[in-house]
Amino acid sequence: MNIKGFIFDLDGVLTDTAEYHYRGWKRLADELGIPFTRQENEALRGIPRRESLLTLLKGHPATEEQLQEWMARKNNYYLEFIREISPADVLPGARELLEEIRAAGLKAALGSASKNAREVIERLGIAPLLDAVSDGNSVERQKPAPDLFLHAADQLGLPPWQCVVVEDAAAGIEAALAGGFWTLGLGPRERVGRAHLVLPSLETVRLQQLLSAFG
DSSP: OOOOEEEEOSBTTTBOOHHHHHHHHHHHHHHHTOOOOHHHHHTTTTOOHHHHHHHHHTTOOOOHHHHHHHHHHHHHHHHHHHTTOOGGGBOTTHHHHHHHHHHTTOEEEEEOSOTTHHHHHHHHTOGGGOSEEEOTTTOSSOTTSSHHHHHHHHHHTOOGGGEEEEESSHHHHHHHHHTTOEEEEESOHHHHTTSSEEESOSTTOOHHHHHHHTO
């Protein structure tokens, strides 16, 4: 096995914007008079905006025009909140691992369903450590379809079997496995247990440890 690239999800892997997403959805739900809890927000982890909205609506009827307006409204709230993000919000171990990957001459890409991913990595100050970005604007089919990660691997010029996808969501692990990638799941086993390797986070994780695990 010859690992030459790593593809990172954004939320919950490189930074934690889940709180900002929750605040955006919660504000919209309150305006629509629909109950929405933090626990329900967990079910939206790793899935696209439209699917998230339909989940939040719980069968509440809506026209296509309303869906588009509500998605745009939530996104505006989210963009308002993420203006608070800074390099201090990179999760422990993430920047160090990206730096190790760069120093070793390996490749790193972002594979995130977020359509705001580029702005977030710029604010985090990690854009120079990523060789490619695949986001919600890159492909039509989102996770759990493998298209996003396949797009990222193609940008890196690598086949899936030479790449490790780092994910914290079940939908992301499913997408990576469907694409033929090696997978590192971050978080509880009940969520990412299908991954080839499961760790609590990237804190204290080193590149050689990963290369050995996948080698």
